[in-house]
Amino acid sequence: xxxxxxxxxxxxxxxxxxxxxxxxxxxxxxxxxxxxxxxxxxxxxxxxxxxxxxxxxxxxxxxxxxxxxxxxxxxxxxxxxxxxxxxxxxxxxxxxxxxxxxxxxxxxxxxxxxxxxxxxxxxxxxxxxxxxxxxxxxxxxxxxxxxxxxxxxxxxxxxxxxxxxxxxxxxxxxxxxxxxxxxxxxxxxxxxxxxxxxxxxxxxxxxxxxxxxxxxxxxxxxxxxxxxxxxxxxxxxxxxxxxxxxxxxxxxxxxxxxxxxxxxxxxxxxxxxxxxxxxxx
Amino acid sequence: xxxxxxxxxxxxxxxxxxxxxxxxxxxxxxxxxxxxxxxxxxxxxxxxxxxxxxxxxxxxxxxxxxxxxxxxxxxxxxxxxxxxxxxxxxxxxxxxxxxxxxxxxxxxxxxxxxxxxxxxxxxxxxxxxxxxxxxxxxxxxxxxxxxxxxxxxxxxxxxxxxxxxxxxxxxxxxxxxxxxxxxxxxxxxxxxxxxxxxxxxxxxxxxxxxxxxxxxxxxxxxxxxxxxxxxxxxxxxxxxxxxxxxxxxxxxxxxxxxxxxxxxxxxxxxxxxxxxxxxxxxxxxxxxxxxxxxxxxxxxxxxxxxxxxxxxxxxxxxxxxxxxxxxxxxxxxxxxxxxxxxxxxxxxxxxxxxxxxxxxxxxxxxxxxxxxxxxxxxxxxxxxxxxxxxxxxxxxxxxxxxxxxxxxxxxxxxxxxxxxxxxxxxxxxxxxxxxxxxxxxxxxxxxxxxxxxxxxxxxxxxxxxxxxxxxxxxxxxxxxxxxxxxxxxxxxxxxxxxxxxxxxxxxxxxxxxxxxxxxxxxxxxxxxxxxxxxxxxxxxxxxxxxxxxxxxxxxxxxxxxxxxxxxxxxxxxxxxxxxxxxxxxxxxxx
Amino acid sequence: xxxxxxxxxxxxxxxxxxxxxxxxxxxxxxxxxxxxxxxxxxxxxxxxxxxxxxxxxxxxxxxxxxxxxxxxxxxxxxxxxxxxxxxxxxxxxxxxxxxxxxxxxxxxxxxxxxxxxxxxxxxxx
Numbered sequence: 001x002x003x004x005x006x007x008x009x010x011x012x013x014x015x016x017x018x019x020x021x022x023x024x025x026x027x028x029x030x031x032x033x034x035x036x037x038x039x040x041x042x043x044x045x046x047x048x049x050x051x052x053x054x055x056x057x058x059x060x061x062x063x064x065x066x067x068x069x070x071x072x073x074x075x076x077x078x079x080x081x082x083x084x085x086x087x088x089x090x091x092x093x094x095x096x097x098x099x100x101x102x103x104x105x106x107x108x109x110x111x112x113x114x115x116x117x118x119x120x121x122x123x124x125x126x127x128x129x130x131x132x133x134x135x136x137x138x139x140x141x142x143x144x145x146x147x148x149x150x151x152x153x154x155x156x157x158x159x160x161x162x163x164x165x166x167x168x169x170x171x172x173x174x175x176x177x178x179x180x181x182x183x184x185x186x187x188x189x190x191x192x193x194x195x196x197x198x199x200x201x202x203x204x205x206x207x208x209x210x211x212x213x214x215x216x217x218x219x220x221x222x223x224x225x226x227x228x229x230x231x232x233x234x235x236x237x238x239x240x241x242x243x244x245x246x247x248x249x250x251x252x253x254x255x256x257x258x259x260x261x262x263x264x265x266x267x268x269x270x271x272x273x274x275x276x277x278x279x280x281x
Numbered sequence: 282x283x284x285x286x287x288x289x290x291x292x293x294x295x296x297x298x299x300x301x302x303x304x305x306x307x308x309x310x311x312x313x314x315x316x317x318x319x320x321x322x323x324x325x326x327x328x329x330x331x332x333x334x335x336x337x338x339x340x341x342x343x344x345x346x347x348x349x350x351x352x353x354x355x356x357x358x359x360x361x362x363x364x365x366x367x368x369x370x371x372x373x374x375x376x377x378x379x380x381x382x383x384x385x386x387x388x389x390x391x392x393x394x395x396x397x398x399x400x401x402x403x404x405x406x407x408x409x410x411x412x413x414x415x416x417x418x419x420x421x422x423x424x425x426x427x428x429x430x431x432x433x434x435x436x437x438x439x440x441x442x443x444x445x446x447x448x449x450x451x452x453x454x455x456x457x458x459x460x461x462x463x464x465x466x467x468x469x470x471x472x473x474x475x476x477x478x479x480x481x482x483x484x485x486x487x488x489x490x491x492x493x494x495x496x497x498x499x500x501x502x503x504x505x506x507x508x509x510x511x512x513x514x515x516x517x518x519x520x521x522x523x524x525x526x527x528x529x530x531x532x533x534x535x536x537x538x539x540x541x542x543x544x545x546x547x548x549x550x551x552x553x554x555x556x557x558x559x560x561x562x563x564x565x566x567x568x569x570x571x572x573x574x575x576x577x578x579x580x581x582x583x584x585x586x587x588x589x590x591x592x593x594x595x596x597x598x599x600x601x602x603x604x605x606x607x608x609x610x611x612x613x614x615x616x617x618x619x620x621x622x623x624x625x626x627x628x629x630x631x632x633x634x635x636x637x638x639x640x641x642x643x644x645x646x647x648x649x650x651x652x653x654x655x656x657x658x659x660x661x662x663x664x665x666x667x668x669x670x671x672x673x674x675x676x677x678x679x680x681x682x683x684x685x686x687x688x689x690x691x692x693x694x695x696x697x698x699x700x701x702x703x704x705x706x707x708x709x710x711x712x713x714x715x716x717x718x719x720x721x722x723x724x725x726x727x728x729x730x731x732x733x734x735x736x737x738x739x740x741x742x743x744x745x746x747x748x749x750x751x752x753x754x755x756x757x758x759x760x761x762x763x764x765x766x767x768x769x770x771x772x773x774x775x776x777x778x779x780x781x782x783x784x785x786x787x788x789x790x791x792x793x794x795x796x797x798x799x800x801x802x803x804x805x806x807x808x809x810x811x812x813x814x815x816x817x818x819x820x821x822x823x824x825x826x827x828x829x830x831x832x833x834x835x836x837x838x839x840x841x842x843x844x845x846x847x848x849x850x851x852x853x854x855x856x857x858x859x860x861x862x863x864x865x866x867x868x869x870x871x
Numbered sequence: 872x873x874x875x876x877x878x879x880x881x882x883x884x885x886x887x888x889x890x891x892x893x894x895x896x897x898x899x900x901x902x903x904x905x906x907x908x909x910x911x912x913x914x915x916x917x918x919x920x921x922x923x924x925x926x927x928x929x930x931x932x933x934x935x936x937x938x939x940x941x942x943x944x945x946x947x948x949x950x951x952x953x954x955x956x957x958x959x960x961x962x963x964x965x966x967x968x969x970x971x972x973x974x975x976x977x978x979x980x981x982x983x984x985x986x987x988x989x990x991x992x993x994x995x996x
Contacts, residue, residue, distance in 0.1 A: 023663075102627075104627065109584050115662070115663055118587060118594035121596070142976075156583060156586040164503075205881070217976045221975070224957055227958055236449075239469055239470075240469070240471075242505065242506075246468060253599055321908070321909060475928055
């Protein structure tokens with residue numbers, strides 16, 4: 001049975017959540033300190049409290065522990081809490097529900113997030129496969145590391161959760177954005193390997209630069225695989241971004257593929273949003 | 282700047298010697314080069330304040346060099362004076378286009394040259410140091426070590442977007458600004474010297490400023506940095522700068538009145554994890570465009586993206602309406618595109634609505650007509666009420682009207698006939714659409730008409746009658762009996778089609794008003810504004826057809842759509858006939 | 872031999888540097904085409920091989936390639952384009968403009984060593 005983990009929730013909230021989530025779910029309420037590994041859970045619901053800084057840190061911590069998996073983190077906040085949703089969303093929350101929200105809406109939103117993820121369409125596989133293969137290839141060739149593609153999920157919100165990201169804009173026959181996001185430890189390890197130096201010889205400036213180069217090489221080497229197809233694109237200069245929660249636009253009518261890779265017992269993601277200008281016939 | 286170095290570039294060594302000494306005598310320091318590469322080397326080694334360049338150099342043309350320098354963010358501001366031979370002054374225009382500050386014609390008298398140079402230096406005192414070394418450090422400036430005019434003015438709550446390539450934008454929190462620079466806290470990392478764009482949204486529009494990264498300061502490599510962006514002197518920036526200065530003075534005054542606000546501001550900036558600090562939304566004088574919280578319905582539709590409902594993969598949200606959201610989907614079993622209409626939580630949580638919806642949708646799903654978007658499936662997966670229908674790839678008539686102004690042409694008549702014939706078929710099958718409007722008529726890429734959104738309106742209407750709390754539907758195209766909540770037959774659809782094509786042929790809906798109630802009252806009480814008053818080009822016969830369709834009393838309208846279609850067809854035949862040059866004109870009476 | 876490695880990414884330059892130095896070569900670095908030309912102004916005679924990235928700010932690798940090839944003091948220099956732009960027409964353009972070799976990113980250390988060895992060999996012939 002799927003577990004829905006409630007963290008720091010009051011008795012009232014626990015009761016109403018259990019009521020809304022009737023069905024085949026086991027609802028468990030724990031304190032933040034006693035939380036289980038989030039990977040086992042279908043959804044995590046966290047009740048916000050007055051200390052904004054602490055709640056933001058808690059959300060980030062949970063998001064980190066989820067290792068980029070598609071686990072919705074829902075924040076339940078007080079009705080009178082006027083803090084913009086963006087504050088919670090940028091810390092890593094998936095959705096924010098005030099206590100006075102209509103229960104019907106809450107139930108539907110929670111149900112929505114509990115529906116299993118879809119698999120990629122054939123047309124999506126066609127352009128995602130080259131990205132997956134080249135990402136693995138680039139890490140092997142330049143950093144001598146074996147990355148394994150774990151899974152993909154789709155989102156219509158382009159947001160990054162991680163310590164550092166390399167992002168590149170695509171234009172031409174197809175348009176979009178590609179971003180690689182890593183946590184600091186893995187970024188350091190990959191860049192050190194790329195440069196043929198030891199981890200501790202790197203300063204952060206090299207890591208910034210290296211993550212930019214990494215996304216540049218991944219998208220550049222993938223680009224040529226699309227020569228002559230509706231997915232071909234030109235590259236702009238890579239942009240490097242630190243910190244998490246940044247929303248990279250909210251492109252209309254597009255879905256963003258979040259590709260999760262494992263390497264050296266750590267995880268990183270490649271987010272791909274690619275839209276051919278001309279519809280395929 | 283204490284020293285003013287002039288870089289002279291000319292392939293003629295004698296000219297360089299002669300001009301160089303003229304300028305040295307006038308008190309300027311000079312360096313000379315005969316080709317582009319030498320010039321670039323000198324530029325990087327010296328604080329050059331002016332370039333005087335000939336049209337033809339040893340390796341490239343002077344235009345190439347000018348073009349090159351104007352693209353280099355560190356050197357583009359160095360004034361560039363062009364020398365053109367007397368017989369080739371046409372080149373001067375090109376030079377100005379590329380950004381030259383002035384041009385001189387040679388042979389030239391030494392005094393003319395010196396005067397021109399004096400004049401340029403007199404007006405231009407803020408040429409940046411070419412090596413990219415910051416002139417004024419923000420903290421140094423704050424400590425009052427530079428002249429007061431350069432002091433960055435602190436500001437809070439000013440959120441802008443920054444970008445390296447103009448494609449990808451990230452938020453930046455402006456900390457302070459001066460006439461030359463913006464000091465922006467941002468997570469976007471760059472390198473010193475690279476170009477940077479800043480996008481500022483204001484009440485009078487969105488402005489994109491060009492500049493480059495002059496300096497990057499960060500205490501922690503894992504956190505956002507403060508970037509000093511050197512902003513190009515442009516009209517837009519001048520205006521924004523002056524406006525900001527004014528507003529900030531105002532704000533400082535306010536802050537002085539409420540001394541406790543200030544420390545609080547400081548504290549939140551420190552604790553904010555991503556540069557979005559909550560006080561920015563509350564206390565700053567520059568409120569970021571306050572996005573309305575997306576409605577719960579919208580958030581519900583969003584939660585479905587990337588998931589699979591029964592056999593349908595939800596790809597992307599393509600639209601939302603009062604009834605529900607439409608998601609582009611993929612049917613896994615039949616391998617085809619579908620449109621998934623997800624019913625809003627407000628409606629789907631009503632038991633009576635659910636029952637009715639399913640019953641009616643079943644009836645509609647049996648309609649099989651080329652011009653009716655087919656319903657494939659009705660589902661209630663995990664309490665979520667939705668149906669899958671034919672995916673129509675094209676434009677709605679609403680979009681088409683917006684694009685073309687109106688559809689008063691033969692194509693529009695064709696659409697009119699097709700819609701009438703399709704609805705005749707529908708009505709014959711005892712189904713009334715009840716929500717005909719331009720947005721529910723689609724034109725596919727192949728040019729075919731598809732009427733969408735069947736069934737839902739039927740149920741919605743019934744619910745409206747029972748609960749009576751919310752108007753669902755489209756008041757601009759509602760029949761008077763629909764407004765009155767009476768029982769409806771096919772003639773209600775006839776009225777709505779009339780209203781829809783009234784809009785299509787004139788470009789304006791029949792009745793306008795500021796709120797739903799007013800418009801609905803118009804349908805019941807106000808005589809229909811004559812079509813030809815709104816668009817005199819609409820044929821009189823066509824106007825009569827639509828006016829008859831929109832009679833207040835259903836008994837005065839056409840009996841069914843077949844009659845409407847026949848009249849429109851006759852009109853079309855007449856128009857086509859008249860367009861044929863050989864045919865004689867005949868007059869028809871209504 | 873003296874190598875001039877031109878790439879806007881510090882990491883990419885260092886990566887090449889750390890392969891070349893153990894092979895007994897000397898390396899100087901430049902961050903864009905313009906910087907590279909400036910270095911060649913002074914050191915054209917000493918430099919034996921230039922490694923050029925394609926996409927760089929200020930002056931890209933192709934422009935730099937053209938500039939170097941139009942300079943008679945640089946005739947002896949071998950140029951290796953090193954780029955993620957590896958579609959056939961890019962390679963064609965570079966070779967026609969006078970590049971001596973093309974190495975597509977990403978490459979392994981061994982691929983780089985092989986390419987360097989063959990360039991060094993042919994330039995000393």
